[in-house]
Structure formats: C-alpha cells, structure tokens
Amino acid sequence: MILLDGKTTAAAIRAEVRDEVARQKAMRGRAPGLAVVLVGQDPASEVYVRNKVKACEETGIVSRKLTPPENIKQVDLEALILELNADPDIDGILVQLPLPLGLESQSILDLIDPCKDVDGFHPVNIGRLAAGLPGLRPCTPAGCIELLKRHNLPTRGKRAVVVGRSNIVGKPLAMMLMQSGEYADATVTVCHSRTADLAAEVRRADFVFAAIGKPRFITAEMVKDGAVVVDVGINRTESGLQGDCDFEGLWGKVAAITPVPGGVGPMTIAMLMQNTLAAFKAHLEM
The missing domain is CATH 3.40.50.720 (NAD(P)-binding Rossmann-like Domain)
Structure with missing residues (x-):
C-alpha cells in the first residue's frame, strides 16, 4: 500500500522550481513575480497566504503581498487588479478567496489577465481546459x-x-x-x-x-x-x-x-509555484 505523501512530493517540486527560477533569473535578469491580494483579516486566509509567501521565498519567486482593507469598495479593488495586470514585473496574480461580504468575487477573478491567472480560475483558462488546449490549470x-x-x-x-x-x-x-x-x-x-x-x-x-x-x-x-x-x-x-x-x-x-x-x-501550493514560473516564461516570450 502506498501513502501518497504530498509533503515530500511538493518539496521535490519546489526544489525543481527553485533551480529553474535561478536559471531563468541568470538568463533573463529577473525572477518571476507573484502578486498576492489578501482583502481583510480572515485568519484562515492569512495562514494560506503566509504559506504561499513562504513557498515563494523558498523557490526564489518574488512575492508582493497586498492587503487592502476589508471595507474596500468593489471599484477600488477592480482598479488594483487592473494595475497589476499592467505591471511588467508581475507575472502572476492571486486573489485569496473568499472575499469579504459585499465584494463580488467572480467579477474580480474575471478582471485578472488570463495570462497572469496562476490560480487557473479565469473563464478563458477553464475554457482552454475544457477544449484540451494548453493553459494555466487550477x-x-x-x-x-x-x-x-x-x-x-x-x-x-x-x-x-x-x-x-x-x-x-x-x-x-x-x-x-x-x-x-x-x-x-x-x-x-x-x-x-x-x-x-x-x-x-x-x-x-x-x-x-x-x-x-x-x-x-x-x-x-x-x-x-x-x-x-x-x-x-x-x-x-x-x-x-x-x-x-x-x-x-x-x-x-x-x-x-x-x-x-x-x-x-502541499501540492496545491507547489502547483501555484509551477504556474507562476510558467506564466513568467510565457510573459517574457510575448
């Protein structure tokens, strides 16, 4: 019988990502950049985000943590996403769910550039999955x-x-x-x-x-x-x-x-690191 040890497997994946990030940084002059948006102070979400930031540190990915207040208006959160879409140093955007009451999650996710959608939730990426085409996977x-x-x-x-x-x-x-x-x-x-x-x-x-x-x-x-x-x-x-x-x-x-x-x-976070690296490579090849 096999114990499917995600902790050990994820560590191996993160090590592979770390080596490739170092190679890419030496070749291209910068490391991949991941923006993590945490709205409010939900304790469970803070733990998840902390683990993701830690994985970025381990793999050499540059993380930018943004913490808008819980009472941010929808229009202001949307404006933040559009800024990140346009930022050349950001290759991946992750909005930690769930969002506080009063904010419409799907419209925020839909605003993320599909090429920076490292969670794989954008309708474009889900559509590419359904069609069997390459893309960022959840x-x-x-x-x-x-x-x-x-x-x-x-x-x-x-x-x-x-x-x-x-x-x-x-x-x-x-x-x-x-x-x-x-x-x-x-x-x-x-x-x-x-x-x-x-x-x-x-x-x-x-x-x-x-x-x-x-x-x-x-x-x-x-x-x-x-x-x-x-x-x-x-x-x-x-x-x-x-x-x-x-x-x-x-x-x-x-x-x-x-x-x-x-x-x-642990595999979920390891795949987030893989997606960020893939988005970085695709971004620089555009």
Whole structure:
C-alpha cells in the first residue's frame, strides 16, 4: 500500500522550481513575480497566504503581498487588479478567496489577465481546459494529478469518481481526467449531493477523488478493495483536521491514499509555484 505523501512530493517540486527560477533569473535578469491580494483579516486566509509567501521565498519567486482593507469598495479593488495586470514585473496574480461580504468575487477573478491567472480560475483558462488546449490549470486539481504521476499511478482506462462539483476542484478535476494521456483517459463520474446511491457509484471506481467538504464522509464500505483514494477535503473538527475520507478505515483496504493534512494541501501550493514560473516564461516570450 502506498501513502501518497504530498509533503515530500511538493518539496521535490519546489526544489525543481527553485533551480529553474535561478536559471531563468541568470538568463533573463529577473525572477518571476507573484502578486498576492489578501482583502481583510480572515485568519484562515492569512495562514494560506503566509504559506504561499513562504513557498515563494523558498523557490526564489518574488512575492508582493497586498492587503487592502476589508471595507474596500468593489471599484477600488477592480482598479488594483487592473494595475497589476499592467505591471511588467508581475507575472502572476492571486486573489485569496473568499472575499469579504459585499465584494463580488467572480467579477474580480474575471478582471485578472488570463495570462497572469496562476490560480487557473479565469473563464478563458477553464475554457482552454475544457477544449484540451494548453493553459494555466487550477492548482488543487493539478496537484492531484501530479501526485499520481509522481507515484506512478496512471488513470488511463480506469474508472474515476469525483465526489464534489465545485468550480475550484470537482469540475476542473473531472475535465483533467477526461483529457488524453496516461494520467487522464479515465471514464469519469461526478457525484454530488443529488446523486442517487452515491455509495454504489463510488464503489465502482478504481480512483476516488473526494472533494465534498464533509469530514470522513467516504467510508471503507463505499470503496472497493485496491482503489486509489485522493482526499482533497480539509475540515476543521474538534478532534483536529480531518479529510473527507475515513483514513483509518480505508488504510489497508486501498492501494494508495493521501493523508490529511500532508496530502493534497502541499501540492496545491507547489502547483501555484509551477504556474507562476510558467506564466513568467510565457510573459517574457510575448
């Protein structure tokens, strides 16, 4: 049985990015630049942003943290995004979600230059994913696929079930699994709160991706022997952080599983670093 250790895998990816950033800086005269916009003082968002800034420091990417006040007007936040779009030293723009009440998230995300959209949330990048064209991919789904690649667990010809249909994880992950390639080419089923007999759907899967936001929702009885389980969930409970899967119950029954924490979470930030590097290279080649 394989423990899909995202922490170790992400560290290896960050090291690769660091080496390439150093090479690019020596060749082009500057390092990639990432702008991180954190509106207000949400404690969870501050932790996420701190981890992203730390990863930038580790990889040599220049991070610029911008912290507008919680009461910023929509028009002023939009103006800030347009400034960053025009800044030649900024290659990637990340707006930490959720935004405070009163601010319209989608209109802000839509304003980001698709070439600087390192979160991969812009409709242009989602459209390119749906069409099978190159582009910046959402970081968490990309991290799930990369974790499988680094552990030699191809999905080609396999049944995959994605539990959850969010725009951030479920939908883009399903689209990635339907692309052509060794770590795609899956027969994909997307399950959600309205799925009839969800347990039966999950039980058919060779690969289970859980992104539903309910602690320990996927139990051993719902998963067939020898399946691969990728747990995207991270739920704060009285007993600590829990994934969407019953890790202890599944251990020993499945062929591979991600821990929570230390599974998909670190991969998300590693893929953000990869996206920023890719955006930098594309920016300088324009």
